[in-house]
Amino acid sequence: xxxxxxxxxxxxxxxxxxxxxxxxxxxxxxxxxxxxxxxxxxxxxxxxxxxxxxxxxxxxxxxxxxxxxxxxxxxxxxxxxxxxxxxxxxxxxxxxxxxxxxxxxxxxxxxxxxxxxxxxxxxxxxxxxxxxxxxxxxxxxxxxxxxxxxxxxxxxxxxxxxxxxxxxx
Amino acid sequence: xxxxxxxxxxxxxxxxxxxxxxxxxxxxxxxxxxxxxxxxxxxxxxxxxxxxxxxxxxxxxxxxxxxxxxxxxxxxxxxxxxxxxxxxxxxxxxxxxxxxxxxxxxxxxxxxxxxxxxxxxxxxxxxxxxxxxxxxxxxxxxxxxxxxxxxxxxxxxxxxxxxxxxxxxxxxxxxxxxxxxxxxxxxxxxxxxxxxxxxxxxxxxxxxxxxxxxxxxxxxxxxxxxxxxxxxxxxxxxxxxxxxxxxxxxxxxxxxxxxxxxxxxxxxxxxxxxxxxxxxxxxxxxxxxxxxxxxxxxxxxxxxxxxxxxxxxxxxxxxxxxxxxxxxxxxxxxxxxxxxxxxxxxxxxxxxxxxxxxxxxxxxxxxxxxxxxxxxxxxxxxxxxxxxxxxxxxxxxxxxxxxxxxxxxxxx
Amino acid sequence: xxxxxxxxxxxxxxxxxxxxxxxxxxxxxxxxxxxxxxxxxxxxxxxxxxxxxxxxxxxxxxxxxxxxxxxxxxxxxxxxxxxxxxxxxxxxxxxxxxxxxxxxxxxxxxxxxxxxxxxxxxxxxxxxxxxxxxxxxxxxxxxxxxxxxxxxxxxxxxxxxxxxxxxxxxxxxxxxxxxxxxxxxxxxxxxxxxxxxxxxxxxxxxxxxxxxxxxxxxxxxxxxxxxxxxxxxxxxxxxxxxxxxxxxxxxxxxxxxxxxxxxxxxxxx
Numbered sequence: 001x002x003x004x005x006x007x008x009x010x011x012x013x014x015x016x017x018x019x020x021x022x023x024x025x026x027x028x029x030x031x032x033x034x035x036x037x038x039x040x041x042x043x044x045x046x047x048x049x050x051x052x053x054x055x056x057x058x059x060x061x062x063x064x065x066x067x068x069x070x071x072x073x074x075x076x077x078x079x080x081x082x083x084x085x086x087x088x089x090x091x092x093x094x095x096x097x098x099x100x101x102x103x104x105x106x107x108x109x110x111x112x113x114x115x116x117x118x119x120x121x122x123x124x125x126x127x128x129x130x131x132x133x134x135x136x137x138x139x140x141x142x143x144x145x146x147x148x149x150x151x152x153x154x155x156x157x158x159x160x161x162x163x164x165x166x167x168x169x
Numbered sequence: 170x171x172x173x174x175x176x177x178x179x180x181x182x183x184x185x186x187x188x189x190x191x192x193x194x195x196x197x198x199x200x201x202x203x204x205x206x207x208x209x210x211x212x213x214x215x216x217x218x219x220x221x222x223x224x225x226x227x228x229x230x231x232x233x234x235x236x237x238x239x240x241x242x243x244x245x246x247x248x249x250x251x252x253x254x255x256x257x258x259x260x261x262x263x264x265x266x267x268x269x270x271x272x273x274x275x276x277x278x279x280x281x282x283x284x285x286x287x288x289x290x291x292x293x294x295x296x297x298x299x300x301x302x303x304x305x306x307x308x309x310x311x312x313x314x315x316x317x318x319x320x321x322x323x324x325x326x327x328x329x330x331x332x333x334x335x336x337x338x339x340x341x342x343x344x345x346x347x348x349x350x351x352x353x354x355x356x357x358x359x360x361x362x363x364x365x366x367x368x369x370x371x372x373x374x375x376x377x378x379x380x381x382x383x384x385x386x387x388x389x390x391x392x393x394x395x396x397x398x399x400x401x402x403x404x405x406x407x408x409x410x411x412x413x414x415x416x417x418x419x420x421x422x423x424x425x426x427x428x429x430x431x432x433x434x435x436x437x438x439x440x441x442x443x444x445x446x447x448x449x450x451x452x453x454x455x456x457x458x459x460x461x462x463x464x465x466x467x468x469x470x471x472x473x474x475x476x477x478x479x480x481x482x483x484x485x486x487x488x489x490x491x492x493x494x495x496x497x498x499x500x501x502x503x504x505x506x507x508x509x510x511x512x513x514x515x516x517x518x519x520x521x522x523x524x525x526x527x528x529x530x531x532x533x534x535x536x537x538x539x540x541x542x543x544x545x546x547x548x549x550x551x552x553x554x555x556x557x558x559x560x561x562x563x564x565x566x567x568x569x570x571x572x573x574x575x576x577x578x579x580x581x
Numbered sequence: 582x583x584x585x586x587x588x589x590x591x592x593x594x595x596x597x598x599x600x601x602x603x604x605x606x607x608x609x610x611x612x613x614x615x616x617x618x619x620x621x622x623x624x625x626x627x628x629x630x631x632x633x634x635x636x637x638x639x640x641x642x643x644x645x646x647x648x649x650x651x652x653x654x655x656x657x658x659x660x661x662x663x664x665x666x667x668x669x670x671x672x673x674x675x676x677x678x679x680x681x682x683x684x685x686x687x688x689x690x691x692x693x694x695x696x697x698x699x700x701x702x703x704x705x706x707x708x709x710x711x712x713x714x715x716x717x718x719x720x721x722x723x724x725x726x727x728x729x730x731x732x733x734x735x736x737x738x739x740x741x742x743x744x745x746x747x748x749x750x751x752x753x754x755x756x757x758x759x760x761x762x763x764x765x766x767x768x769x770x771x772x773x774x775x776x777x778x779x780x781x782x783x784x785x786x787x788x789x790x791x792x793x794x795x796x797x798x799x800x801x802x803x804x805x806x807x808x809x810x811x812x813x814x815x816x817x818x819x820x821x822x823x824x825x826x827x828x829x830x831x832x833x834x835x836x837x838x839x840x841x842x843x844x845x846x847x848x849x850x
Binding site for chain 2 (some may be wrong): 592593594595596597598602604605606607608609637640642664665666667668670672673684686690693695697715716717719720728738741742744745752753757759794831
Binding site for chain 1 (some may be wrong): 312
């Protein structure tokens, strides 16, 4: 058996990294954001494209899950109509804390070009949103940048304290 | 805080009725394999479906109402969001309908460019169809391969119009831009590679045991049923009706190009898959011919891109900058909009999904009085009512896959 | 005086129309010009009343009585080869003549011809369903009912299709505004959170150019930034014309001081 002598005072010091619980937990959370496939309209296609071969979302640790129970992140990609609104609320409630929401595209942000009777004027009327992503439709690069921004946001959060659930009301 | 009883569903997700053993399953509207926002209410005996109610409208954004409150040119970008897999084909359908209404002739070079865009869109749509259907059935590799090819096409179309998904690349009366320098080269490189790619997909799928089990003799649509339900496009051609609007009622320059219309008499999912694959090859064939046609227009020095109809369509930029009256007309056309003649028109084109029709009723004002969008997917969703009973629950996914429905188009 | 706005048609209208503007017509031709259409029209005329028929943009338009719709379509399908109903819907003419116009767009694949059957029904009048003939009419008629509120008799499943079941109003009627009525504006809030949440969530912002200068959560105040979510204080207030003036005034421009001003008492001075 080989004997290794570790010289603690030299060679870069102790084989220990000191950090805070916050940082470790947030490092874990931010690097495995499992997104829920919430493709509603055109933006959903770009969301698929960002998960597919060219843009390869898996590099970010972002894997699309089909179930709200297994996902941390809801990417609302597309137009939310009034008929659909109750389902988004129900699926959001089914996601486990901590959870984040990206509103992708103009329609999800504000209703966008569909200023009509049937469109919800912004998904933030139904669920709390962490990040708004402009564009119609946003390119896959934009979505990836948004996820990177969200990771940044998560890393700035306190992890140890019990998270206050985000609610609209 | 949400009140627990407020969001009670219309019925519980699954109910067991002990007397007749019938089960009601709710599928969607947010199901990963529902191709958007399809909701199916399935009545089942064991695993067999006895009754199916497709519930649509979860993406209804009121496009027809928007059209009544918009000038004609303003509505063009909205058509992009109908069949968002192949935006230009919607742009084209609308542009053609208005052109028929105001009766203008589109210059030849614009026609060639439009045909290129249409066929590129058809390829994009079919590749996307293949990718998603294969993914739903479990073939992840095909999904990744087909998306790779689709990205090449998206780059080509981005070179032309600057957008990946929502192109708005076609104007009423022509096209806004000539094709960029490297466009034809890129397209040719892609087309040279495409047959190999299609062969790759077919090698992966054609004789694949799982693929065959999910596709063969599943979702059989007899000819009468397809006609009665208003099926068009590949759905109809796979049901033994050789009907392609490009061939039968040619628009643009489709009567000048040579291509075959693939069809099948097997009527099942597999037949539809083969029709789609064959159509991709035919699209490539048309694209090769349009490249030559474009070269011809260059040789003949036909540089016009927009039709000449000063009453309806703005003059070219040079004229706007030099002639006062053109500028005045342009100002009126932009602020008030064109006023087509009183009348109505129903114009069909062969979009990748089927017969895309625009019914426009104009009362001489700058806003259409009534605009009805005839989207093929609407009826391809409706047919599920009659098609699903008798099938088993795994077949639902493969049938929805091969109907190739897009919900921007179903709900409009 | 406020400008009069008609209540029976609230759709957008052009802000300017020339007084002498006469809209041109899409040219129509006689049915006799086309042999195939002429034969079809003769077959329809032999059995039914046809009030008008002409060819417009390569398609024949035939006006029939609304009671005949089923029989005419049956004739077209079984004897004249019009095997597909491509499309059907309604047009709202209530403001003009109190009627809906219903059109059936037919396709004959053997003849490569398309024709349009049209009829007028009154606002409350019902029309017979053609879904036993063409299954595609099943969904079209539902959509027509959903969008216009036209009642269809003997339909197998007469329910709304695009709008939710508990929706009020028929969106494609000309009396229905594009951005929806009161019910539409609060639909999702009422349904999910209840009416009592209206005050908290607030009304929809329909103006795409709306900027709330006091909302520091969603809008930045360029040049006068405050931390996100903070209340803007008086010191952060936006400058007015007076505050922008330099102290002591600019050369040739006197700084206005209210104390120096005097009110003119005598207007005729």
